Amino acid sequence: MPSTVGPLSAVKVLPEPAGLPGPLPEPAVEDLRLETVLGALSDPLRLLIVRKLLLESEQFDHPCGWFGIDRPKSSLTHHFKALREAGVTRQRQYGLERRSHVRVADLNARFPGLLDLVAAWTPDAP
Amino acid sequence: MPSTVGPLSAVKVLPEPAGLPGPLPEPAVEDLRLETVLGALSDPLRLLIVRKLLLESEQFDHPCGWFGIDRPKSSLTHHFKALREAGVTRQRQYGLERRSHVRVADLNARFPGLLDLVAAWTPDAP
DNA sequence: TCGACTGTACGAGTCTGATCGTACTGCATG
DNA sequence: CATGCAGTACGATCAGACTCGTACAGTCGA
Numbered sequence: 001m002p003s004t005v006g007p008l009s010a011v012k013v014l015p016e017p018a019g020l021p022g023p024l025p026e027p028a029v030e031d032l033r034l035e036t037v038l039g040a041l042s043d044p045l046r047l048l049i050v051r052k053l054l055l056e057s058e059q060f061d062h063p064c065g066w067f068g069i070d071r072p073k074s075s076l077t078h079h080f081k082a083l084r085e086a087g088v089t090r091q092r093q094y095g096l097e098r099r100s101h102v103r104v105a106d107l108n109a110r111f112p113g114l115l116d117l118v119a120a121w122t123p124d125a126p
Numbered sequence: 127m128p129s130t131v132g133p134l135s136a137v138k139v140l141p142e143p144a145g146l147p148g149p150l151p152e153p154a155v156e157d158l159r160l161e162t163v164l165g166a167l168s169d170p171l172r173l174l175i176v177r178k179l180l181l182e183s184e185q186f187d188h189p190c191g192w193f194g195i196d197r198p199k200s201s202l203t204h205h206f207k208a209l210r211e212a213g214v215t216r217q218r219q220y221g222l223e224r225r226s227h228v229r230v231a232d233l234n235a236r237f238p239g240l241l242d243l244v245a246a247w248t249p250d251a252p
Numbered sequence: 253t254c255g256a257c258t259g260t261a262c263g264a265g266t267c268t269g270a271t272c273g274t275a276c277t278g279c280a281t282g
Numbered sequence: 283c284a285t286g287c288a289g290t291a292c293g294a295t296c297a298g299a300c301t302c303g304t305a306c307a308g309t310c311g312a
Contacts, residue, residue, distance in 0.1 A: 034247045035168050042165035043270085065288080072272050077290060082269090096279055096288050113239025121160045169300085189258075198302050203260060208299090222258050222309055 024098070027087040029106045037111065040086035045069070046079050047121055050088060053102045054119045065097075150224070153213040155232045163237065166212035171195070172205050173247055176214060179228045180245045189223035 027033075041047055052067060069076060080100060083089040088107065089100045107115055153159075167173055178193060195202060206226060209215040214233065215226045233241055 034243060035170050035173055038164045039168035042161050042168050044161050045270095047161055073289065074273075074291085075271055078270070078272095081290090093289095098289060111243050114243060117160060117237050117240060171300095191258075199259065200261085200303075201301055204300070204302095207260090219259095219308095224259060 024084060024091045024093070026084055026090060026103075029087075029110060032087045032106065032110045034111060036086045037088060037107070037114070040082055040088050041114075041118060043079070043082075044123065045071075046083055046088075047118060048123060049079065049083065049100075050102055050115075050118050051121055053089070053100065054104075054115060057101065150210060150217045150219070152210055152216060152229075155213075155236060158213040158232065158236045160237060162212045163214060163233070163240070166208055166214050167240075167244060169205070169208075170249065171197075172209055172214075173244060174249060175205065175209065175226075176228055176241075176244050177247055179215070179226065180230075180241060183227065189220075189225050191223075 041050065049067060049069075067076075080089070080091065080098075084091050084100070087103060090103050091098050091100050102115070104115060167176065175193060175195075193202075206215070206217065206224075210217050210226070213229060216229050217224050217226050228241070230241060
């Protein structure tokens with residue numbers, strides 16, 4: 001997984017007209033890479049985040065605090081950014097909060113069945 | 127991805143009666159972990175290996191040389207070991223060679239659809 | 253028995269990612 | 283305007299992975 005989104009030419013950069021809720025920079029659907037997405041999902045914490053989004057929301061965006069993860073804010077920022085830059089989630093700025101949801105349609109179009117595996121995943125045991 | 131197979135209790139250790147072609151140590155089906163498998167598949171080189179095994183063999187084992195990858199032997203050993211320890215491939219010792227194949231049945235049982243994504247993957251572009 | 257061959261083990265160098273503290277930005281509400 | 287809050291940016295630290303050279307082990311055929 002690259003530290004940045006990748007070559008800037010491949011990134012949807014929406015300058016975002018001062019304060020309006022628009023999606024943060026993310027890879028376009030056609031630029032989603034399987035190895036990058038799998039890398040983003042190879043972390044248990046991020047798997048937990050995506051699974052929770054899939055099972056308990058799907059239609060609404062959620063801020064970081066909604067997940068109830070007991071980690072420092074800077075750690076959460078790191079993981080949410082990783083998910084967004086891999087193309088797994090989309091983030092929008094709603095006033096104070098930055099809310100996330102899974103790019104279900106995009107991921108199902110490019111990697112059908114992948115999200116089912118995430119939804120069926122369990123944090124620890126068999 | 128752990129550097130070892132994991133807790134030794136969770137590893138199928140077949141003492142392998144002196145020279146007979148038996149599977150090398152690998153995680154049991156029920157011990158396969160999604161995050162570990164995804165981590166193993168998040169590397170382009172390993173994705174290439176698994177895809178080649180899926181598309182061009184499926185029924186037969188193949189030694190490292192068969193893949194025609196232009197890397198030092200020690201690098202290849204590293205990746206084949208990573209795949210085996212994650213439970214993606216099985217390796218058997220046939221005389222001189224150590225041959226690999228994908229654990230198709232096991233992976234389809236635990237993570238249905240995952241191998242289809244790997245088979246559909248392309249090394250570089252959309 | 254002596255190479256030739258396949259693959260491993262071990263170690264070093266390098267790099268990336270995970271974690272987290274601290275300081276900061278931006279928005280909202282009083 | 284002042285305060286509080288959500289989240290980021292930056293930097294440090296640490297662990298793990300990737301890459302590879304070198305040395306070694308086991309097997310097969312001449």
